């Protein structure tokens with residue numbers, strides 16, 4: 001039971017959220033779910049409730065999940081080493097099978113179950129369902145002093161999004177379902193591609209012209225060399241931070257897709273700390289935003 005004072009505080013908090021609810025009602029928000037928020041039990045529950053609350057007040061949340069650590073764990077148990085190139089997992093055929101089992105099976109169904117257990121109506125899919133995420137092979141090139149043509153780096157079944165068919169998502173949204181998406185794409189010939197989850201979330205936000213893209217991670221935001229949270233970043237500043245090594249590893253795909261999303265018309269991208277309980281609600285419904293904000 002609340003005391004009268006506590007009840008007044010609750011009322012105050014609800015009223016503070018009202019302008020944000022009014023602003024975002026009917027809008028789509030794409031949330032990349034990953035890091036600790038996807039592992040720690042209390043954070044998992046708070047995330048699920050945040051998503052349901054968003055849905056209940058009339059916002060359309062679309063969840064795209066990661067699962068890199070979970071893939072890494074299973075590979076380790078099977079005696080396979082994880083290898084990354086510029087934040088992307090090098091994916092041979094055997095690894096692709098594991099990625100599909102872990103992301104499309106275990107992780108996706110865990111999140112769907114979690115949201116539904118808290119009273120939501122989530123439906124899980126990979127990009128192979130209705131072939132809604134078409135992918136093509138992602139290759140990198142590197143200038144080699146010995147060769148006069150750039151060297152091609154082949155990291156296996158890693159894809160980039162070539163096209164998104166939003167019909168299945170629209171069908172789910174019309175039915176008031178919460179889509180929960182595993183980042184697996186389908187090639188022209190039906191083969192599976194392992195796509196970094198940030199890239200999928202970014203592309204979805206672009207094609208849906210989402211109001212916001214929120215990327216939950218295990219850092220307080222994009223950090224400078226002294227670990228201060230950077231905000232108000234633009235492409236030029238980001239290029240400097242990449243060149244001097246401040247932004248590296250797993251932050252590279254995040255920042256890249258954030259810049260692409262705002263250039264393509266997404267209003268704002270937030271890189272936020274998934275280690276904070278109710279990180280999503282705090283960012284959307286309060287005056288005190290958290291993490292790094294990127295705007296066009």
Ligand SMILES: Nc1ncnc2c1ncn2[C@@H]1O[C@H](COP(=O)(O)OP(=O)(O)O)[C@@H](O)[C@H]1O
Nearest residue numbers: 034035217218219221222223246247248250251
């Ligand atoms: N400038 C930076 N600011 C914050 N994190 C950074 C930065 N550069 C690299 N990183 C690394 O990127 C990680 C986030 O990427 P990743 O581990 O792939 O996260 P997720 O699993 O949430 O997608 C951080 O935990 C940190 O180790």
Ligand SMILES: CC(=O)N[C@@H](CCC(=O)OP(=O)(O)O)C(=O)O
Nearest residue numbers: 034066067068088089195196197
């Ligand atoms: C190509 C590539 O790297 N794919 C990722 C897909 C999962 C993912 O992106 O998970 P996180 O967001 O938890 O890192 C992987 O295999 O780990």
